[in-house]
Amino acid sequence: MWYKVDFDKLILLLLPTFLRKPVLFGYLKALILPLSGSEKSLYYRWSNVRDDNLKKLSYNCQRCYFRGALNDKFDPVLRRITFEDTLSLEQDYIYTQAENLDVYLGTMWLEQDFNYAGSTVDYLVMVPRDIMNTKLNEIVALIEFYNLAGKQYQIISI
Structure with missing residues (x-):
């Protein structure tokens, strides 16, 4: 689905094939760590808010x-x-x-x-x-x- 993002896969897909080296991959992974890292990441919080809103909208x-x-x-x-x-x-x-x-x-x-x-x-x-x-x-x-x-x-x- 569009809302489930695998950030490691996204990095590899957006990198040109000749730049897909472990060092550059690790560097880019470190750059997007605030987005995809742990329970404090923006993506995790956004996902929780999305789930809460969908639950709220299921009632009337x-x-x-x-x-x-x-x-x-x-x-x-x-x-x-x-x-x-x-x-x-x-x-x-x-x-x-x-x-x-x-x-x-x-x-x-x-x-x-x-x-x-x-x-x-x-x-x-x-x-x-x-x-x-x-x-x-x-x-x-x-x-x-x-x-x-x-x-x-x-x-x-x-």
């Missing part, structure tokens, strides 16, 4: 891939990061005395703001507490990268 904003991207990066063994929809409950209204209407509370459960129908939150990201305490900024960055435009989310610690 669909919920199954999105959850997979978060679990692959932050919780690869237990895979506890999940997504949930908001409940879209109807909000009960408590009238004031000035409105002069009956007030009956009955059994009322108080929910979080994002569970009501008028909320701007579209989905919840459920993240384990130990991961959230240590890597919250990275989680937010990854969610922002894959989040569909116009969708709002809230991260909940479980």
Whole structure:
């Protein structure tokens, strides 16, 4: 492939045949050592960045891939990061005395703001507490990268 470079072979192919001597080959190999040498070389770092970018591009904003991207990066063994929809409950209204209407509370459960129908939150990201305490900024960055435009989310610690 075009991205896999054998630098020794490249040196030999670019040298004219009458200059292919061991001394000149060693000299040219020493010149390109910063490109091809060890784990600190430019080619090695470029190859790692390329692999990371290809992995990042293999995911998208669909919920199954999105959850997979978060679990692959932050919780690869237990895979506890999940997504949930908001409940879209109807909000009960408590009238004031000035409105002069009956007030009956009955059994009322108080929910979080994002569970009501008028909320701007579209989905919840459920993240384990130990991961959230240590890597919250990275989680937010990854969610922002894959989040569909116009969708709002809230991260909940479980």
